[in-house]
Amino acid sequence: MQLAGRLKGLESGIFNEMEKCKRQVEARGITVINLGVGTPDRPPATHIIDALHRAVDKHENYRYPLVGRPELYRSMAGWYRRRFGVALDPDSEILVLPGSQDGLAHIAMAYVDQGDIALVPDPGYPIYSFGITMAGGVLYPMPLLEENNYLPALEDIPRDVSHKARMMWINYPNNPVAAVANRDFYRKVIEYARQYNVLICHDVAYSELCYDGFKPMSFLEMEGAREVGIEFYSLSKTYNMAGCRIGFAMGNREIITTLKRLKSNIDYGVFYAVQEAGIAALEGPQECVEENARAYQRRRDLLVDGLASLGWNMFRPRASMFVWAPLPAGYSSSIHFSMELLDKAGVLVIPGVAFGARGEGYVRIALVQEEEVLREAVQRIEKVLQK
Ligand SMILES: Cc1ncc(COP(=O)(O)O)c(C=O)c1O
Structure with missing residues (x-):
């Protein structure tokens, strides 16, 4: 079969190579410590799972859910008001999605025509570029550099x-650089958007994985x-519901209506039982969110301090589930170093270049293992760095 032109060049050679190498390492009887994919390893709080159990038993929950329950929209609006002080109209300024990824993938179809330019962070979470390419757009990578605190220089x-x-x-x-932004940056983005009439899509999936008292906005x-613009929010990381797919798009009424129209032609919404679990998450006790962040903070400290004790230094992120680490002395290729870690230590991290050309020189380490596993990862890495 002939592949459509838009798919050409999209297969990630790097991920395939890593997967192949992982299988070879496992075939040698080594248990790979996977710090690659950013999938939460912790379960949702019991009250969320209980709500899902109850909802699964209700026969009426097996109809097509379409745009979703009004209560869910009210819950999300309430959560945004409490957390960010942002008032949203549940009827017109919010759209539920089967995971925020779904919206990230599709929004460009509504706003990017063949040959239009779209600005993406480099390095960046791959779906932004993928969605634009699928829509026929042309990518303009905005470098995220350490000297600019990993904020794109719009000027x-x-x-x-x-x-x-x-x-x-x-x-x-x-994701992947684990940096945070401030009001000043967002102000510049809004000025830029007004000046050039550019749609802004902000992805705030990691807003609740934050440390040392810092609260992302x-x-x-x-x-x-x-x-x-609009903002995409996800319950995957905040409530460990990554496999129980639910996320939201919020903000500009016209854009939300457009995305709703597009989505209504693509799928029939989020399983009602998942919506009920979402309501339980958003309305229920929030201690689980803080407890989750504390667990990730301990992991971050263990990893950053452990690797620093080996002479491998990196900045201590204030949020996200990742550590963005410059390659240790003596290495210049992120693929080569990641392969060596996998082959010699059985530790899987993602080469920075997998997220864009400006990711070269770094690896992304996901904090998705318990502390004792991370401790072992540090010990294994020590052997590679020592030689
Ligand atoms: C930056 C970012 N946005 C969105 C997502 C996907 O979120 P969801 O599970 O809601 O689709 C991820 C998942 O890793 C992510 O890293």
Whole structure:
């Protein structure tokens, strides 16, 4: 069969190679410590699982759910008001999604035409680029550099590119670089969006995985944000519901209506039982969220301190579930180093270059294992760095 042109070049050679190498290592009887994919390893709180159990027994929950339950929309609006002080109209400014990824993948179809430019972070979470490419758009990578605190320098985007740009992706707390943004940055983004008439999509999936008392903000807290864009929020990381797919798009009414229209032609919504679990998560006790963040903070400290004791230094992220680590001395290729870690230590991390050219020189380490496993990972890494 002939592959459609838009798919060409999209297969990730890096991930395939890593998978092949992982299987070879496992065939040698080594249990690989997987710090690769950012999938939460902890379960949701009991009250969320209980709500799901009860909802699964209700026969009426097996109809097509379409756009979703009004109670769910009210719960999400209430959560945003309590957490961010952002007031959203549940009827017109929120859309439930079968995981935020679904919205991230589809939004470009509504706003990017063949040949239009779209601005994406480099390195960046791959779905932003994938969605744009599927829509026929042309990617303009915005470098996220350490010297700019991993914020894109909007003033460096050439004017002709800005004039042709239709949309921009931003994502803080960031995957993969684990950086955070502030009001000043969001203000510049809104000014830019107004000047060039660019749609802003902000992905805030990691807002609740935050440490040392730091609380990330919502883009929608900013005055004018709702005129220029929308925000995607996910229950996957906040409540460990990654496999129980539910997320939201929120903000500009017109954009939400458009996405709703697009989505209503693609699928029939989120399983009602999952919606009920979502309501339980959003409305129920929130100690589980804080407890979750504390667990990740301990993991972060263990890993960052453990690797520093080996002479491998990296910044201590204030949020997200990742550590973005510059390659240790003596290495220049993130693929080569990741392969060596996997082959020699049985520790899987993702080469930074898998997230874009500007990710070269780094690896992403996901904090998705218990502390004792991370401790073992540090011990195993020591053997590789010592030689
Ligand atoms: C930055 C970012 N956004 C969105 C997602 C996906 O979230 P969801 O499970 O809601 O689709 C992920 C998952 O890893 C992510 O890292």
